[in-house]
Amino acid sequence: MSERLYKIQLPVYLTALLGILMILEHFFPMPGVVTGFNTTMRSFVTVVSAAALMLGIIFLTIAHVRTISGQKGGWYYSILYIASLLITIAFGLMGVRNETFLWIYNNMTSPIGAALYSLTAFYITSAAYRVFRARNWNAAVLLFCGFIVLAMLIPVGAIILPPVVPIGEWLRSFPSSAGFRGMIMGTSLGVMGLGVRVFAGRQKEHLGVREERMGGE
Amino acid sequence: MSIIDKLVNLDQRIIYVLMFIALAFPILSPVVLPMDIQSYSQQAFDFSDSIPEGSIVIFEGGLGAATYPQGGPGMVVQIYHMLTKGVKCVFFSIGTEQNVWTMTAIETALAKLPAGTPAENGVDWVHLGYVGGGEAGTGALWNDIRATLEADYFDTPIDDIPLLEGINDASAFAAVLWWGGSEGSMPYGIRQISVPFGIPITGMATTNEVPNFSPYISAGQLQGIFGGVRGSAEYEFLMNLPGPALGQAMATNFGGLLWMIMVLLGNVLYFIQRSRGEA
Amino acid sequence: MPRLRRLQAVDAIEEIIGRCVEMGAPAWYLMDNVSMTTPSVLAPTVAAFQILAYTARIAARLGVKFFVPVTQGLAYSIANDIVEEAYKAEGKPEDFDPFGTVMYLPSGADRMYIINNMWSQRVAGVFFLGSWYHKAVIFTENAARVGALTLGGTDTTHNIPFLVAICDYSIIGEELYALGAYVSEDPTQTASLAGQDIGKYIALILILLGSILATVGFDISGIFAW
Numbered sequence: 001m002s003e004r005l006y007k008i009q010l011p012v013y014l015t016a017l018l019g020i021l022m023i024l025e026h027f028f029p030m031p032g033v034v035t036g037f038n039t040t041m042r043s044f045v046t047v048v049s050a051a052a053l054m055l056g057i058i059f060l061t062i063a064h065v066r067t068i069s070g071q072k073g074g075w076y077y078s079i080l081y082i083a084s085l086l087i088t089i090a091f092g093l094m095g096v097r098n099e100t101f102l103w104i105y106n107n108m109t110s111p112i113g114a115a116l117y118s119l120t121a122f123y124i125t126s127a128a129y130r131v132f133r134a135r136n137w138n139a140a141v142l143l144f145c146g147f148i149v150l151a152m153l154i155p156v157g158a159i160i161l162p163p164v165v166p167i168g169e170w171l172r173s174f175p176s177s178a179g180f181r182g183m184i185m186g187t188s189l190g191v192m193g194l195g196v197r198v199f200a201g202r203q204k205e206h207l208g209v210r211e212e213r214m215g216g217e
Numbered sequence: 218m219s220i221i222d223k224l225v226n227l228d229q230r231i232i233y234v235l236m237f238i239a240l241a242f243p244i245l246s247p248v249v250l251p252m253d254i255q256s257y258s259q260q261a262f263d264f265s266d267s268i269p270e271g272s273i274v275i276f277e278g279g280l281g282a283a284t285y286p287q288g289g290p291g292m293v294v295q296i297y298h299m300l301t302k303g304v305k306c307v308f309f310s311i312g313t314e315q316n317v318w319t320m321t322a323i324e325t326a327l328a329k330l331p332a333g334t335p336a337e338n339g340v341d342w343v344h345l346g347y348v349g350g351g352e353a354g355t356g357a358l359w360n361d362i363r364a365t366l367e368a369d370y371f372d373t374p375i376d377d378i379p380l381l382e383g384i385n386d387a388s389a390f391a392a393v394l395w396w397g398g399s400e401g402s403m404p405y406g407i408r409q410i411s412v413p414f415g416i417p418i419t420g421m422a423t424t425n426e427v428p429n430f431s432p433y434i435s436a437g438q439l440q441g442i443f444g445g446v447r448g449s450a451e452y453e454f455l456m457n458l459p460g461p462a463l464g465q466a467m468a469t470n471f472g473g474l475l476w477m478i479m480v481l482l483g484n485v486l487y488f489i490q491r492s493r494g495e496a
Numbered sequence: 497m498p499r500l501r502r503l504q505a506v507d508a509i510e511e512i513i514g515r516c517v518e519m520g521a522p523a524w525y526l527m528d529n530v531s532m533t534t535p536s537v538l539a540p541t542v543a544a545f546q547i548l549a550y551t552a553r554i555a556a557r558l559g560v561k562f563f564v565p566v567t568q569g570l571a572y573s574i575a576n577d578i579v580e581e582a583y584k585a586e587g588k589p590e591d592f593d594p595f596g597t598v599m600y601l602p603s604g605a606d607r608m609y610i611i612n613n614m615w616s617q618r619v620a621g622v623f624f625l626g627s628w629y630h631k632a633v634i635f636t637e638n639a640a641r642v643g644a645l646t647l648g649g650t651d652t653t654h655n656i657p658f659l660v661a662i663c664d665y666s667i668i669g670e671e672l673y674a675l676g677a678y679v680s681e682d683p684t685q686t687a688s689l690a691g692q693d694i695g696k697y698i699a700l701i702l703i704l705l706g707s708i709l710a711t712v713g714f715d716i717s718g719i720f721a722w
Contacts, residue, residue, distance in 0.1 A: 038353070057569075057600075114286050126637055172428060193689065426654050
C-alpha cells in the first residue's frame with residue numbers, strides 16, 4: 001500500500017465520509033443505525049483526545065528531562081514539573097474521586113488557573129493605557145463607545161453617569177449587534193468554505209500534510 | 218526625559234500594582250457601592266422567576282476553573298432559585314472540566330437551601346454528566362437521551378432515575394438554562410434545543426462574550442443573559458442572597474474606574490505631546 | 497483562478513519574518529485554543545495550520561529560529577508534522593528541533609512560559625492566529641511591550657477588537673480562512689473564496705428583502721413555518 005494512500009487519501013475519504021454523516025444528522029432525522037454510528041464516533045473523539053493528551057505529556061516530559069540532563073536554564077523547575085506530574089498521576093490512578101487528588105485539583109490547580117485567568121485584567125489595563133488613544137476620528141469614536149459601554153457595565157457607572165445606560169444599551173443592541181451579525185455571517189461562510197475544501201481533499205493541513213500544488217491537481 | 222514622556226512610557230509594572238490595589242482593596246476591606254441592574258440581567262431574572270412550579274428545566278453547566286469565580290456564584294443562585302420554586306433541574310455539561318464544576322455548584326447550592334426544600338438526587342435534580350461532541354452531542358442527547366447516555370454522573374442507570382421516567386427528549390422541559398461561561402456554546406442550546414423544541418432559553422456568559430449574544434436577545438431567541446461577575450452579583454442582589462459575586466462586583470467597580478482614569482490620562486498626555494509636535 | 501485582492505497579511509508575514517532575520521531574533525507562532533475535538537475551535541485551528549505551513553516555510557528558508565507552542569496533544573502532533581515538513585521542503589531538516597521547535601505546553605502552564613520567554617528571548621515577530629480567547633490580550637500586549645512586530649487574527653468575534661487594537665497587523669474573522677486559501681495558490685481553494693463572496697451577496701439581498709418586508713408589515717416567519 002503506497003504511503004500516499006494511507007497517509008493522505010484514506011484519511012481524506014474518511015474525513016469526508018464521517019463529516020457528511022455528522023452534517024446529515026445535524027439537519028435531518030436519520031435512521032437509528034446512523035445515529036448510533038455517529039454517537040460511537042463521538043465517543044471515539046473522547047478516547048483519541050485522551051490518547052493525544054498522553055502523547056503531549058510524554059513529549060513535554062522528554063523536553064523537561066532534556067533540560068535537566070543538559071542543566072539548561074531553569075532546570076530545577078523541570079524537576080518540580082516531573083515531581084508534580086508523578087504525584088498527581090499516582091493519586092489520580094487511585095481514583096478520580098480520591099480525596100488527595102481532588103484536594104490537589106481544588107486547592108492548587110483550580111486557584112492557579114483562576115489566578116492566571118485574572119492576568120487579563122492587568123494586561124488589558126496596560127494595553128488600554130498604551131493603545132486606546134484618539135489618534136484619528138475612527139479611534140476617537142472607538143474610544144467614546146468603549147468608554148460609554150464600560151461605564152454602563154461597571155455596577156456604579158450608571159449611578160455616577162445615568163445617561164450611559166440608555167446610550168450604552170443602544171450601542172450594544174444596534175450598531176454592535178449589527179456588526180457582530182455581519183461578522184458571524186462572514187465567519188460562518190468561511191467555515192463552510194473550509195469544510196468544503198477539507199471534504200474535497202483540497203486542504204490537507206489537518207493531516208499534518210502540505211502538498212505543493214502540481215499543475216492541474 | 219520630561220515628566221510627560223515618563224508618564225507616556227510608564228512601566229507597565231506600575232499599572233499592574235495600581236490595578237492590584239484597586240481590585241484587592243474592596244475585597245479585603247468590603248465597600249458596598251450602589252448598583253444598577255442591567256436590562257439583560259433583569260430580563261433573565263424575570264424569565265427564570267416566571268418558570269412555573271413543578272416544571273423541569275435543562276441546565277447546562279459550562280463553567281470551568283477559570284470562569285467559576287465569575288459565574289459560579291450566579292449559577293449557585295440559579296440552582297437555589299429553581300429548587301426553592303419547586304422547579305426540577307436536569308444538569309449536563311459539554312466539557313469534562315465543566316462537568317466537575319457543575320457538581321461543585323450543585324453541592325454549594327444544596328448546602329444553602331432552606332431546611333425542608335425538596336432536593337433529592339434523582340427526584341428533584343439529576344446530573345447527567347459529561348456529553349461529548351459539543352453541539353452535535355447536545356443535539357443527540359436532547360433528541361434521544363437513552364441512545365446517548367446510559368447512566369448519570371453517579372453511574373445510576375437512566376432508567377432507574379425517577380425524574381426521567383417517560384422522558385427521552387427535550388419536549389418535556391419548560392426552559393433551558395445555559396451557563397456557558399466562556400465556552401461560547403450558548404448557540405448550541407439555541408439551535409439544538411430551544412428552536413427545534415420551542416423551549417425558551419436564558420443563561421450566563423462571561424462579560425466579554427455578552428455582545429456576541431445581543432443579536433440573539435434582540436431577536437427574542439434568548440431571554441436575557443447574566444453577564445460575567447456583574448450578572449452573578451445582580452442575581453444575588455435580586456434574590457437577596459449576598460455572596461462572593463457581590464464582593465467581586467465591588468472590585469470590578471474600582472478596577473473599571475481605574476481603567477477609565479488610565480485611558481483618560483493616556484489621552485490627555487497624548488494630546489499634550491501632539492500639541493508640542495512630539496506625537 | 498479568480499482574481500483576489502492581495503491580503504495585507506501576506507506582506508505582513510514576510511515583513512515580520514524579515515524583521516526577525518535583521519534582528520537575529522526568533523519568530524513565534526501562537527494559536528491559543530487548538531482543541532481538535534471542539535467544532536467551533538476546529539475550523540480556525542485548521543485555518544491556522546494552513547497559515548503555519550506557509551509561515552514555517554518562509555522562516556525555514558530565511559533561517560529564522562521558529563517556535564510554535566501548542567496546548568493540545570492532537571494539535572501538537574499535527575503542527576509538528578507541518579513544521580517538520582516545511583523545514584524538509586526547504587532543505588533544512590537539521591534546523592528543525594523535534595522537541596524545541598514545536599512544543600506542547602498544557603493550557604494554563606503556557607501563560608507564564610510564553611510571557612517569560614518572550615522577554616528572555618526578545619522575540620522580534622509573533623503571529624497570533626487561530627481561535628483566540630482571553631489570552632489574546634495577555635500575549636499580544638506582552639509581545640508589544642517586548643517590541644515584537646505582530647500579526648493577529650481570530651474568528652472569535654469578541655476578541656477581534658483586542659487583536660486589531662494591539663497588533664501591528666490584523667486579519668478579521670473570515671480573512672483567517674481566506675488567508676490560508678490565498679497563500680496556497682490552489683485554484684480550487686481560491687475559487688471557494690469567490691463562492692463565499694457569492695454567499696455573502698445572497699445574504700445581503702435576503703437581509704435587504706427581509707428588512708423591507710418587515711418594515712411594510714409582512715409576516716416573514718410564516719414563510720418558514722413548515
